[in-house]
Amino acid sequence: MRKEDKILLSHGNGGRLMQDLIADLFLKNFGNKKLEDQSDSAILVIDSREIAFTTDSFVIDPLFFPGGNIGKLAVCGTVNDLSVSGAEPMFISVSLIIEEGFPIKELEVIVKSLAEEARKANVEIVTGDTKVVNKGKCDKLFVNTAGIGRIRPEKNITGRTQIINPGDVIIVNGTIGDHGMAVMNARESFNFTTPVESDCACLDQLIHEVLEQTGSVRFMRDATRGGVATVLNELTAKIPYGIEIEEDAIPVSRGVRAMCELLGFDPLYIANEGKVILVVPEQESSLVLEIMRRNILGRESSIIGRVVQDHPGKVVLKTTTGGKRIVDVLTGDQLPRIC
Amino acid sequence: MKYIDEYRKKDLILAVADELKRVSKKEISLMEVCGGHTMAIHRFGLLSLLPSNIHLLSGPGCPVCVSGQRFIDMALAYSKLHGFIIATYGDLIRVPGSVTSLEKEKANGADIRIVYSTLDAIEIAKNNPEKKVVFLGIGFETTAPATAASILQAQKEQVDNYFVLSAHKVMPPVMKALVEDGVKIDGFIAPGHVTAITGTSIYDGLASNYGLGVVVSGFEPSDLMQAILLLVRQFEAGQPKVDSQYKRVAHTEGNLIAQRILDQVFELKDESWRGLGMIPLSGLKIKSDLSAFDVEVQFPIHVPFVPEPKGCICGLILRGLKTPLDCKLFGKKCTPSDPVGACMVSGEGTCATYYKYRS
Incomplete structure (x- = not known):
């Protein structure tokens, strides 16, 4: 890999360049066990x-x-x-x-x-x-x-990724991509008439309710910069299994979908500020969903996929049309189409 | 979502796939010219639905990819001049020139701004009267009218610090050049949005002179599947012709207003295409009566010729002679985060599409 001699915007977007920066500069110099957990x-x-x-x-x-x-x-x-x-x-x-x-x-x-x-x-x-x-x-x-x-x-749920098994389900607490698209819309003055609002919210109560009433959460992370795709890729890097998600099952609001279609973005990579991804065993999933849906911030909680034996280390999306494709780590900012 | 979900129905797409299996007997190679098509084919996993005798080749329809290094080098040269602002669509920002990229020069202090519309670029010019704003005009008949309209707008509003660096190109000559160059195909999946501007008659010669089927296609999965079916039917019947699957957008006569604006602002010129060389009358140059907006006329600049990077087979990929999987650099030395060739950078580049949607 060619080394950059200047910081680029891509070094700060949660994608591959940023990961390289963390590994090659920060971890190398600050390195300790606690930081290495990232x-x-x-x-x-x-x-x-x-x-x-x-x-x-x-x-x-x-x-x-x-x-x-x-x-x-x-x-x-x-x-x-x-x-x-x-x-x-x-x-x-x-x-x-x-x-x-x-x-x-x-x-x-x-x-x-x-x-x-x-x-x-x-x-x-x-x-x-x-x-x-x-x-x-x-x-x-x-x-x-x-x-x-x-x-x-x-x-304490840290380190529980070791007990993640094929069949475990992946849950998100509602529509994805709202924050990124709301900010983009406000910044660029696209004046889309469909309102898109940021999902910015404190998830402490929702998470507290889930952790208090079940003992089964095996992984939890808020899907901020880099979106759901980035969280799932970080997860597959830690486990000896793959992840399969279903396009049809992923909640995306109408406004976000429309903006993404128009600008050529993939909602899976768009930032959220009030979304958490959970991995729980399948037999516990309906209980977890029930608890989450009782909270206003989890009303649209859905199972979006599961941990699978196949394609270890990779996140694969089953598309609405029945095809399959890899959901890779974000590389550089998502760029709009020009024709 | 209306006008999208209807075209992504699984049942519909699978029904077309079944019909294809039934009617397609002979080996057939089709080229999707447009980068948007390449992306949709991979994004929706359509290759897995086609019978093995149907082969799809990606063509030269990614504007960033075919413009290549020299255009970026010119943009970079302008970005380094004192008092210049570069306004560009986002796709160009990470494309490598011979030594650097717009993204890197931005980090070095050049004033480079991403816009979503040419009118935004005019706004920048109006808000910075002491600066010179250069819009990087790139794309085919689809984006060229927006550039043309911006020049007319700047003229009307007397924005005299707005300029265009044009790498705009037109589609028909390159399609013809590919065929004459010996690319073995039996038909074209023709670009829907180019056709929305030009109308379908631009393809007439391909059918009559070269015996190739041409079907204009939309960008949704059912559009593409239907376009392939129409081409296969023509081929099996031995009756190649120009047809449109995308009648809801691309009409026979095209967009007459856009055509008029294009004609008012641009004239054809010989243009060099990455991987294909010089193609006569395939580029768009700003007409001399509007040369006040042509940055190359107002501020001539010399950029040395630098050969394409070693080992990169973008040129062969753009001609449909190789696929990214044939390239030694693909996925190793050349990745989206560290691209060697332009085909890996643009969201619609064949290599980037293969990398992103490989499965």
Whole structure:
């Protein structure tokens, strides 16, 4: 592979270039067992207590989009990273990097969203930092967060990928691709008349209900950047089996489908901010679905596929027309068709 | 979704597949000219539904792929000039030139912006009156009218800092060149959206002079299956002709307004195609009375000729003589994240399609 001598946008999109960067630069220099897990949160033991610790940065453009803003997004993203690790989110930090000239009124709306979302998720914003940079030296506002949560021992689901078996089913808690398409629509002013709203939401309650009422979740991850396809590819890399998903079974809203058709995107690769992928044994799947569907954020939960003995390491999609194709790791940003 | 789901019905597609098995007796090779067709065929897994005597070859219908290195090198050269903004469709951003790509030059500080419409490029020009905005015009008769319309719009609104670098091409000469070049096919699956602009008469010579069936096809799986069926029926009956499966979009006379705009702005010129060489009167050049918008006239630039990368067989693939699986670089040295040839970069390139949808 040719080495790049400059950072490209593709280094930050969750695809192959970013994975190379993590492996060749970050892991090589920071390397330790906890980081090597590359999970959403690091699981740390302090005085024999298990803690989940995570961090995230938010550079979304535009700051306000249908269904949320950068403040809501920051809390949800952090809370979700802790929740999918089986932790109860407790404390988060919020650091702001603000461009000179940014309207205080807008900042106020964003801060209020941060506060409101934190209250809803029952987490406290306990520390923070503010930096202002010269005009043009950052784009309006960037947010960095960290989050800490307590892992309830009975809920610790890390490392359970070892007990994933062929036949286990893959569940998603609703329509995919909403966040990415809502932001794209807001940013590019396509003015699609079908409303597409971001699914940005804290999943702590939904996940808590599932973990509390069943003991059977074998894998859980929020499908953010890189979408469902990226999560499933990361999963197949960890298990000696393949994954088969069915196009017909994957919930996609009308608006997202229309935008994807028009722009040449594949919803499987589009970012979500309120979607979690779970792997559970088949015999438990109806119970898990029932629990999830009772929560408003899981009403459209569906089984989208299963773990299979065939094609180990690969995610295969059964298309609506009866064909099959591989769903590969994202390489570079998805680009629109030009003819 | 309306107008999409109807064309993706499994029962319908399988019924056509059964009919194909029944009527198709002889070995037959068909070329899908358009990159959009190549993508749909693989995306929906249609090859697995065809009987083994029907062979599909991918043609030169991915505009990014056939324009190749030199066009990118020119765009890169303009991006390095002081005060220039490059506006481009997203497909071009990662295509490798001889040494670098637009994506890499963007990281180096060049002002390169992705647009979804030529009118967005004019907006950029209006908002940056002190800069020169160059739109990279690429594509066939489908996208050329939008470029032409933008030039007329810029003229009307007196946007004098908007320019076009045209790599626009037209389809019929290359289809004819392929046949004369000895590519062994029995018929063309003709590009639906090119035909929507041009009308079906542009293919008449292919049927009458070369005895080839030509069926204009849509881009949904049932469209393509039906187009293949129509071609097979023609072939089995020994009656090749021009037909359209895509009547809901592509009409006999085409889009007269688009044709008029094209004619107003562009004239034909000899054009070099990647892998195919110079094809007479196959490219579109901005007419001299509108040369105020032609960046090559206003700011002539010299780009040295650099041969295509070693080992890359894009040229042979574009002519339907080889498939990506015949290429030593495919999937090894050449992948979508680290492409050697343009066919691996564009979403509609044959190599990228094979890589993405291999199973």
